[in-house]
Amino acid sequence: xxxxxxxxxSMFIQxxxxxxxxxxxxxIFNTWLWYKQEPGEGPVLLIALYKAGELxxxxxxxxxxxxxxxxxxxxxxxxIPSDVGIYFCAGRISGNTxxxxxxxxxxxxxx
Amino acid sequence: GAVVSQHPSRVICKSGxxxxxxxxxxxxxxxxxxxxRQFPKQSLMLMATSNEGSKATYEQGVEKDKFLINHASLxxxxxxxxxxxxxxxxxxxxxxxxxxxxxxxxxxxxxxRLTVL
Numbered sequence: 001x002x003x004x005x006x007x008x009x010s011m012f013i014q015x016x017x018x019x020x021x022x023x024x025x026x027x028i029f030n031t032w033l034w035y036k037q038e039p040g041e042g043p044v045l046l047i048a049l050y051k052a053g054e055l056x057x058x059x060x061x062x063x064x065x066x067x068x069x070x071x072x073x074x075x076x077x078x079x080i081p082s083d084v085g086i087y088f089c090a091g092r093i094s095g096n097t098x099x100x101x102x103x104x105x106x107x108x109x110x111x
Numbered sequence: 112g113a114v115v116s117q118h119p120s121r122v123i124c125k126s127g128x129x130x131x132x133x134x135x136x137x138x139x140x141x142x143x144x145x146x147x148r149q150f151p152k153q154s155l156m157l158m159a160t161s162n163e164g165s166k167a168t169y170e171q172g173v174e175k176d177k178f179l180i181n182h183a184s185l186x187x188x189x190x191x192x193x194x195x196x197x198x199x200x201x202x203x204x205x206x207x208x209x210x211x212x213x214x215x216x217x218x219x220x221x222x223x224r225l226t227v228l
């Protein structure tokens with residue numbers, strides 16, 4: 001099925017550093033969602049975006065819905081060890097159609 | 112708010128048996144629920160879309176007679192893996208979209224680890 005292009009695939013960063021990851025698509029989406037998944041658990045919704053250009057924060061996390069509606073980024077500021085996990089972007093084309101997922105960004109934080 | 116539960120969290124069964132997994136939205140109603148399968152170090156693969164009161168819509172390549180889905184109420188969907196085989200071993204995750212409020216958001220359950228011996 002269709003997938004989003006999510007990059008980078010993995011990141012190793014020092015504690016305290018900022019992190020940026022992004023997703024692009026050939027299709028226009030009306031919703032972008034960012035999730036974090038830890039081993040053996042389901043994805044947890046971090047940020048939901050509904051309008052082109054929308055910039056939303058959740059604590060140290062900030063995400064934006066691209067103006068073209070074909071991309072989104074997630075930034076994590078001042079990373080801490082508990083930020084470790086896999087971050088997935090997901091987009092929806094319309095209505096309540098199924099989400100399309102990126103392949104994930106595996107984040108490792110070195111203390 | 113927006114909590115989705117799954118039961119069981121982990122199940123081990125013998126080849127040839129059937130396993131039922133429940134997905135519940137605890138504090139919201141969900142007209143639509145989704146079932147995913149996830150292999151190690153991979154992204155989520157959509158298996159089917161479950162609509163309350165109607166037949167589920169299966170993705171290409173997913174056998175509907177193998178993976179039976181029932182969405183009998185606005186808070187409960189079940190996935191039954193029939194005549195399970197070792198290749199069905201996987202992490203199964205459900206998600207639900209609220210019927211009201213912001214319909215775009217989708218909330219996931221904690222997953223069910225199925226091991227077929």
